[in-house]
Amino acid sequence: MEHTFEHIAILLIQIAFIFVIAKIAGELCDRVIKIPSVLGELSVGIALSPFALGAIEIPIIGSISGAITDNLKTGHFAIPVEPEIWFLGQIGAVILLFNSGLETDLKLFLKYSKQATIVAIGGMVFPFILGLAVMVAFGYSDNFGDTKAIFMGTVLTATSIGITVRVLNELKKLSSPDGITVLGAAVLDDVLGILLLTIVVGMTSSEKSLALIDISIIIVKTLGFWLGLTIIGRLLSNQISKVFVKFQSRGSLIVLSLSLAFISSGVAEFFGIAMIIGAFSIGIALSGTELGEKIEKPMHDVSAIFVPIFFVTTGMLVDLTTIASYWQFGAILSIAGIIGKVFGSGAAGILAGFKPKESLKIGFGMLPRGEVALIMAAIGIASGALTKNLYGAVIMMTFITTLLAPIVLSYLYKTDNQK
Secondary structure (H helix, E strand, O other): OOOOHHHHHHHHHHHHHHHHHHHHHHHHHHHHHOOOHHHHHHHHHHHHOOOOOOOOEEOOOEEOOHHHHHHHHHOOOOOOOOHHHHHHHHHHHHHHHHHHHHHOOHHHHHHOHHHHHHHHHHHHHHHHHHHHHHHHHOOOOOOOOOHHHHHHHHHHOOOOHHHHHHHHHHOOOOOOHHHHHHHHHHHHHHHHHHHHHHHHHHHHHHOOOOOHHHHHHHHHHHHHHHHHHHHHHHHHHHHHHHHHOOOOOOOHHHHHHHHHHHHHHHHHHHOOOOHHHHHHHHHHHHOOOHHHHHHHHHHHHHHHHHHHHHHHHHHHOOOHHHOHHHHHHHHHHHHHHHHHHHHHHHHHHHHOOOOHHHHHHHHHHOOOOHHHHHHHHHHHHHHOOOOHHHHHHHHHHHHHHHHHHHHHHHHHHHHHHOO
């Protein structure tokens, strides 16, 4: 679209509208309903998606809501959302994870890395198996080796780092042992989930099973980049910090630090890894340094601008009007998604040495699928691994798990505080 002054004006109004409505909903959730404000921001996106703000063009997905396009053609009122707003939401995701990396106590993170690995494995194996079983049981796949079954199993392994981090941050539990374990496990979940996703997409595109050597190359490339970025960033963090703190102009530290986060995120995408992993890794590398301590507080102000857009646009990916025709399978998939994560990650938490209630918190902390599952599902449609009906079921599962997790986590932590 040609970027005329009128187009820019409409875009500015849309952004202002998102800011205001997201903050109002967040305040209502936080002060009145007493649940994390992220639920308000997500709910705003979901409510507006097919009715007012659903015409955004996203790569692979295209127009989020065909109903909006039809309404526009027939003259019904709707506010079309531009790709720029979706892009701002992705910046919000990068900033959110960069910020969470900065706030992560690296020593504590490494201390619980073993537990996080155990939880991540449990949170992947159980949901993956249940995903396969549900697809075969309901006749969507002929056998457990079918690409559709494997893809659905992969989608159920997803954990939304962004939503989990936001909730734990608001509850002031991100640095607790179970919070650090959930964060570490969610990061590992994302990396391992992307590994599975890359393999399944490769199977779909080649119409045959990938050779062991091909799978090995994918695994080495993904894990190698993630570990390499984290280690190199940590080794160079003090030097980077010394150079950056020499800048005296106002806002220079924030600008330079964000540039580093954006570069890391962009390079991660080029390597086939989620950009949020790149942002989180460089955030961890800077945590505890002089630079990290100086920018941690100002970054909260930057987050307040972009992160709500991320959660609103994440909610906007959910089109509730497409779920009615297959809600029964969507409900079963949701139950499988809840059981798989809560029991899989929770049981793994007990094996890792946590008490039952802490393990239950870990299980629900790993529950929200959010934008990760939606992105996976979109790739599934583009690659032919998922049908539109299955995509709708994934949307329903994502909606339920994303809204349920913060409510249960808030309740579990509040009962702790009442003792």
